Amino acid sequence: MKGYKLAKTPITVTYGDGIGPEIMEATMKILNAAGAELDIETIEVGEKVYLSGYNTGIKPESWDSLRRTKVFLKAPITTPQGGGLRSLNVTARKMFGLYANVRPCFSYHPFIKTKHPFIDVVVIRENEEDLYAGIEYRQTRQVTTALKLISRPGTEKIVRYAFDFARSNGRKKVSCFIKDNIMKITDGLFHKVFDEIGAEYPEIEKDTWIVDIGAARLATVPESFDVIVLENLYGDILSDVIAQMAGSVGMGGSSNIGDEFAMFEAIHGSAPKLAGTNTANPSGLLLGAVMMLVHIGQTDVAAKVHNAWLKTIEDGIHTYDLKDDVQGKEPLGTKEFADAVIDRLGELPNTLKAADYTSLPEQKTEKYKEIKHNPERKDLVGVDIFLDWSNGSPDDLGNMLDRIKADNLVLQSISNRGVTVYPKGSRNITCSDQWVCRYKNTEIGMFVTHNNILDLLGKIRESGFDFIKIENLYNFDGVEGYSK
């Protein structure tokens, strides 16, 4: 018995809230019947745990199970409304460095009605950075800001993951969505890294799209995409759009991948109104579990489950959420749907493409290794000083600042809400109370010191101004590292 147990892969499972227990029971029944070798630790997370006073929805001892197994199959949970409560998904993402969110989106034409019959797209969303780093400030009475953080290590990890995923899953193309015509530095970095890493995968086709036109194309010709890699915010929005285009929200599974830890779930929530009615569709969680089986190397069981499920769909068997999208048969309950999948274990679909996870190379799960670059020369050439000021016009402010003399730094321009308003600026914009005053070195080639900036700040403060933030301006190997 002991030897038998050792062959099993330890995983942590939670049954979640709302429809969670019903769809997890259905999923586990199918996995058991398919012969999945799992050593299951069950933990309680979600609503009850939140309400018993744990603001992350998980008890400290449950983290021990997750640290041990490093694999989490999670049913949806309900996050109660209320201040101070933190999303369990966000906490798990941060705690375990789950940098990649992977969401396959398919349409099951002609068996499930859809306006887009040929969707077969995997969205790979960066999960840790971008505006989701959650770094926000209220700087003045009128102005709030959020920091869009895109790093080279974070981008290298997600882009490499996307290309490795494509290679390991027999995918032909990786598309990158960015907005680097506007965000030249942040999205520009994402684009640059995509080109650099993409060059290491010559057999995979690549293309890049400005996110707005790319999204429009995705909505109209989804079959022209294969794998898409995106920053966090674009990925959040577009993965929901494409999942919805492909069919019912109950049908999508997803994974969250880190260097050592991975979490698998359905894309939908806990649908509390359906709880206890035996009507929920277990497919999203089941397809999440299939991704988990691939991740832990049980690829033959993964294919067996996936193919039995595809055959079930082909046979017109469905749950209540699809009653208007499937013709012919009456919908089945959650349990009965699971039994129908079990009855088809060992069968292959006839029309839909059969899943095959065994003939493909295993996806590498190496720890991130930074691409080595010669360190660039970094020169301080100026500073943007942010002021909270509301006592006059742009010219009034400019004239006051021009009178402040500091070593090695001279006022070059003032902008408000991203538009230059001094010395020769737009006269037609509505100004807020936040002003960005750009100081540059007095002579090209002469570098600024931190003491120059401290001296200038002291003088600005002595003149009665409230500086709320500074942002140093650097050149990297002579290339400006700041927007114009």
Ligand code: NAD
């Ligand atoms: P939801 O996804 O739970 O439900 C949206 C709609 O889809 C509802 O009409 C529901 O009936 C239907 N639906 C969802 N899953 C279904 C399934 N498997 N079968 C049939 N119909 C299904 O979204 P919501 O109502 O916005 O959120 C409910 C709760 O879920 C909230 O507390 C939210 O915080 C939570 N939530 C959790 C997760 C997660 O745990 N990963 C994700 C999203 C939402």
